[in-house]
Each structure stands twice: as structure tokens, then as C-alpha cells.
Amino acid sequence: MSKKLKIGLFGFGCVGQGLYHVLKNSTGFKADIVKIAVKDKAKLRTVEPSLITYNKWEILENPEIDVVVELIDDADEAFQIVSEALRRRKHVVTANKKMLAEHLEELYHLQYEYNVSLLYEAAACGSIPIIRSLEEYFDNEELKKVSGIFNGTTNYILTKTLTENLTYQEALCQAKDKGFAESNPVNDVEGFDPKFKAIIIALHAFGLIIKPSGVLNIGITTLQEIDIKYANEKGYKIKLTPHIHHITRDKVSVFVVPSFIKSQNHLFNVDNEFNGVIVEGKFSGEQFFQGKGAGSYPTGAAVLSDISALSHGYKYEFKKYTQNQILSFSNDVILEVYFRYNSPNDLQYLHFEEITEKYSSDSYYYVIGKIHLEHLIGYREYILTNNLFISLINERVEISNDEKLKKSFKKEFQIF
Ligand SMILES: NC(=O)c1ccc[n+]([C@@H]2O[C@H](COP(=O)([O-])OP(=O)(O)OC[C@H]3O[C@@H](n4cnc5c(N)ncnc54)[C@H](OP(=O)(O)O)[C@@H]3O)[C@@H](O)[C@H]2O)c1
Known part of the structure; x- marks a missing residue:
């Protein structure tokens, strides 16, 4: 594919305009945006009117267009556009993590069926080239984990509330003004956005297609002054962290929770809108992006880098997915957490495997203890509606007691 690509662009908001600018100022790579589909007829546009359309078929039915770049903020409509474009044998670049996470399986099959390429580097951690690194560099190596900070909005809010004493609302408004926060910040602050990214990454790191509904996400909406005070006193920073852990020979767990991070951790100094990704390989050890x-x-x-890759005929091979013989997704894991609650009754609902520290005062309580992930999933709604706060401590994730039993049993009887 060496000819100059003709692009049909959907969406001319924050990312669409960013792409337009970056492409215009690119010295190495050239491509033509021939049409831009948007929604709101009343909005003033900064490009010549002949480029703009409000009719998606003007792009999808245009035989001259070989690449559809989908950058809209509506995941359902995005899926219609992307799947139709693939069926019409157009290559697609998208940044829409919600749409991808919800439809990974269908999209995986569609791009093979129609022999076209679907690329989405910008959908997971913006400018960090994590998908292609997993696909091309770590394709051969068994990974132990991928974790990090996958959401710029919450990291910005946490940085400003922890280090500059801004209120949650003030920090969120700033994040919106600077274009980091999505139009609907619920996806960010409730941890859905990093969960969608973790699901995309799990496919390329471990070869798993996981349904979002099975994966725990707890965000930062219930964070209170007292939790910040606790973290500061102990020398922790609070970060919203997705975890994709290879926990036993055949199991991978995925979850998103706030975490207390110590200064030795790479993520400690990842502040503001920055993201960080830690990849740990069996042989290569820890890498940090x-x-x-x-x-x-x-x-x-990141979108332009995908378009440029397309011009060289690049396609994800989903190597870990085709290699995967034994791995499956599991929530059978124990987390060590700080749990802050508001009345002694709250503790009765959550079953802790072990409690190592307990504190109570007139106004609040906390425990440090070990809790099963399945159990936490069951009480997610209770935690959020009652304004309780839970935070993983320093990435302490263990295999469950069941798995420990299985392991010692296997050892004793030499099963393998
Ligand atoms: N913002 C970021 O930093 C960031 C980072 C990574 C990934 N993403 C992803 O990139 C995508 C775009 O995000 P954004 O921040 O650029 O959103 P945005 O600023 O809200 O812009 C959305 C654009 O989509 C257009 N649009 C909405 N529905 C449409 C439809 N049915 N047909 C045609 N156009 C439609 C809007 O049209 P009007 O202009 O007419 O309103 C607008 O131009 C999302 O999937 C987001 O998750 C964003």
C-alpha cells in the first residue's frame, strides 16, 4: 500500500482536530483527509465547508476513500460505522476504547473475514505505543503482568487533589478545560475507561477476549479528605490502577481499583495527565513506558502513527490470541486493601480473609486486610452507594487460598 492514502474522518472534536493538525504538520508522512463527518450543524468549523458532511454514507460509500478514521464520542454509533467500513473493505483506525472493549470478538472476526486492517493504538494510553510493543516486541515472551495508570483524567484529578489541595470538582473542571476529560467524565472517574483499555491490552498481552461486565472497576468518586490524609501520612500516592496479572499457570485476572503506591514504584512520579504502563516479562523483567x-x-x-503503519500494509496478527492454548480469565485472587468505612455495620457486609490493622474514631473507620476479588465484585454497589473507599496496597495481589491448596496438593501428589 504505497499510494497516498485517502482518509474519511468521523469526528472533529478534541482528537479529530488534533489529528488534522498533526497530519498537516507532519514532515515525513502525507495523506489526504477527503471528508469529515460530524453531527452538529450549528457548530462553526475551522476547515473549509466542502470537507464537512453530516451524512455518514458520503464516506462509507465513497470508493475513493481507503481508510476510515473513527473519532466520535458515541460508542454504539462508532460500532455501526466501524463494522460497516470493514465490510466495505476499508481499513479502519479508531481511538474508541469503549466500542472496542464491548465488541472485540466481532471486530476481530470482521477484519479477518474482509481481509482489512483495524488499528487502535490511540485507544489504549494515548501516545504510549503499548499495543504495537505487545504485538511486535513481546509477542514471543510469556508475560507476568501489565499494570499502570491508563487514565489521564483521574490521574490529573488525583495529582491536583493530593499535591495542590484542589477540590475534586475544581480538578475535574481543569481536566475538562485542558481537553483530557472525556465529554462524559463518568467513564473516567468510575474507572470504566481504564477497564476498557485493560481489556484491549489483555488481548494483545495474554490472548484473551474478556467481556467488560465480568471485570471489576472501582473508581475515585468516593475518595475523601481522610483517605488522602492517610495516604500522605504513610508516604503513598493514590493512583487509579488497572491490573492484568498472570496469577497461576492457566489464569489471568483483570481489575481496576484505586491503589496506594510507594515511592519505589515507577508509577509514583507519573502525575497529571500522564499515563504509565509497566510490562513484566518472564525473562525480560520489568519495562516501564x-x-x-x-x-x-x-x-x-497516535492515530497518525496507525495511519502511517497502514500505508506500509501493517495489520495486527493477534499473536498471543493465536498462541494461547491454556490461559483463561479468572477473578480467583486475593487483594490486600485499605478499606475506609463510615459505620461499624459496613464492615459486617464485607468478608475479609484476614485483617491486620483496624482503626476507629468518632467519624470514620478503616481496616487493612485481605479480601477476595469475587467478594469485592459482589459488594461494589454497596461500597459506591455508601461512599466507602477501597484502595489496593502497593500492588499486593496473591493467588487465592483455593489455588494455594491446589498447588500444594499437586506438589504432594506429583500431578505435574
Ligand atoms: N480526548 C482524548 O484525549 C482522547 C484520548 C484517547 C481516546 N479518545 C477517544 O477518541 C474519541 C473521540 O474523543 P474526543 O475527545 O475527540 O470527543 P469530542 O471532543 O467530544 O468530539 C466528538 C466528535 O464526534 C462527533 N460526532 C458525535 N457523534 C457523531 C456521529 N454520529 N456522526 C459523526 N460525528 C459524530 C462530534 O460532532 P460535532 O462536532 O458535530 O459535535 C465531535 O466532532 C472517543 O472515542 C474517545 O474515547 C479521546
Whole structure:
């Protein structure tokens, strides 16, 4: 594919305009945006009117267009556009993590069936080239874990509330003004956005297609002054962290929770809108990536990198997915957490495997203890509606007692 690509662009908001700017200013790579589909007829546009359309078929039915770039903020409509484009044998680049996480399986099959390429580097951690690194560099190596900070908005809010004493609302408004926060911040602050990214990454790191509904996400909406005070006193920073852990020979767990992070951790100094990704390989050890996870130009640059890769005929081979013989998704894991609650009754609902520290005062209580992930999933709604806060401590994740039993049993009887 060496000819100059003709692009049909959907969406001309934060990322769409970023891509337009980055492409215009690219010295190495050239492509033509021939049409831009948007929604709101009343909005003033900064490009010549002949480029704009409000009719998606003007792009999808245009035989001259070989690449559809989908950058809209509506996941359901995005899925219609992307699947139709693939069926019409157009290559697709998208940044829409919600749409991808919800439809990974269908999209995986569609791009094979129609022999076209679907690329989405910008959908997971903005400008950090994590998908292609997993696909091309770590394709041969068994990974132990991928974790990090996958959401710029919450990291910005946490940085400003922890270090500059801004209120949650003030920090969120700033994040919106700077273009980091999505139009609907619920996806960010409730941890859905990093969960969608973790699901995309789990496919390329471990070869698993996981349904979002099975994966726990607890965000930062119930964080209170007292939790910040506790973290500061202990020398922790609070970060919202997705975890994709290879926990036993055949199981991978995935979850998103706030975490207390110690200064020795790479993520400790990943602040503001920056994202960080830690990849731990069986032989290569720990690798750390840091970069801008959101924003107009960094995300636009990631989209342009995919378009450029397309011009060289690049296609994901989903190597870990085709190699995977034994791995499956599991929530059978124990987490060590700080749990802050508001009345002694709250503790009765949550079953802890072990409690190592307990504190109570007139106004609040906390425990440090070990809790099963399945159990936490069952009480997610209770935790959120009662304004309780839970935080993983320093990435302490263990295999469950059941798995420990199985392991010692296997050892004793030499099963393998
Ligand atoms: N913002 C970031 O930093 C960032 C980072 C990584 C990934 N992403 C992803 O990138 C995508 C775009 O995000 P954004 O921040 O650029 O959103 P945005 O600023 O809200 O812009 C959305 C654009 O989509 C257009 N649109 C919505 N529905 C449409 C439809 N049915 N047909 C055609 N156009 C439609 C809107 O049209 P109007 O202009 O007419 O309103 C607008 O131009 C999302 O999937 C987001 O998750 C964003």
C-alpha cells in the first residue's frame, strides 16, 4: 500500500482536530483527509465547508476513500460505522476504547473475514505505543503482568487533589478545560475507561477476549479528605490502577481499583495527565513506558502513527490470541486493601480473609486486610452507594487460598 492514502474522518472534536493538525504538520508522512463527518450543524468549523458532511454514507460509500478514521464520542454509533467500513473493505483506525472493549470478538472476526486492517493504538494510553510493543516486541515472551495508570483524567484529578489541595470538582473542571476529560467524565472517574483499555491490552498481552461486565472497576468518586490524609501520612500516592496479572499457570485476572503506591514504584512520579504502563516479562523483567495518555495532539499523533503503519500494509496478527492454548480469565485472587468505612455495620457486609490493622474514631473507620476479588465484585454497589473507599496496597495481589491448596496438593501428589 504505497499510494497516498485517502482518509474519511468521523469526528472533529478534541482528537479529530488534533489529528488534522498533526497530519498537516507532519514532515515525513502525507495523506489526504477527503471528508469529515460530524453531527452538529450549528457548530462553526475551522476547515473549509466542502470537507464537512453530516451524512455518514458520503464516506462509507465513497470508493475513493481507503481508510476510515473513527473519532466520535458515541460508542454504539462508532460500532455501526466501524463494522460497516470493514465490510466495505476499508481499513479502519479508531481511538474508541469503549466500542472496542464491548465488541472485540466481532471486530476481530470482521477484519479477518474482509481481509482489512483495524488499528487502535490511540485507544489504549494515548501516545504510549503499548499495543504495537505487545504485538511486535513481546509477542514471543510469556508475560507476568501489565499494570499502570491508563487514565489521564483521574490521574490529573488525583495529582491536583493530593499535591495542590484542589477540590475534586475544581480538578475535574481543569481536566475538562485542558481537553483530557472525556465529554462524559463518568467513564473516567468510575474507572470504566481504564477497564476498557485493560481489556484491549489483555488481548494483545495474554490472548484473551474478556467481556467488560465480568471485570471489576472501582473508581475515585468516593475518595475523601481522610483517605488522602492517610495516604500522605504513610508516604503513598493514590493512583487509579488497572491490573492484568498472570496469577497461576492457566489464569489471568483483570481489575481496576484505586491503589496506594510507594515511592519505589515507577508509577509514583507519573502525575497529571500522564499515563504509565509497566510490562513484566518472564525473562525480560520489568519495562516501564510513560507518556501523555490523553489530549488533542498526543492522541492525534497516535492515530497518525496507525495511519502511517497502514500505508506500509501493517495489520495486527493477534499473536498471543493465536498462541494461547491454556490461559483463561479468572477473578480467583486475593487483594490486600485499605478499606475506609463510615459505620461499624459496613464492615459486617464485607468478608475479609484476614485483617491486620483496624482503626476507629468518632467519624470514620478503616481496616487493612485481605479480601477476595469475587467478594469485592459482589459488594461494589454497596461500597459506591455508601461512599466507602477501597484502595489496593502497593500492588499486593496473591493467588487465592483455593489455588494455594491446589498447588500444594499437586506438589504432594506429583500431578505435574
Ligand atoms: N480526548 C482524548 O484525549 C482522547 C484520548 C484517547 C481516546 N479518545 C477517544 O477518541 C474519541 C473521540 O474523543 P474526543 O475527545 O475527540 O470527543 P469530542 O471532543 O467530544 O468530539 C466528538 C466528535 O464526534 C462527533 N460526532 C458525535 N457523534 C457523531 C456521529 N454520529 N456522526 C459523526 N460525528 C459524530 C462530534 O460532532 P460535532 O462536532 O458535530 O459535535 C465531535 O466532532 C472517543 O472515542 C474517545 O474515547 C479521546
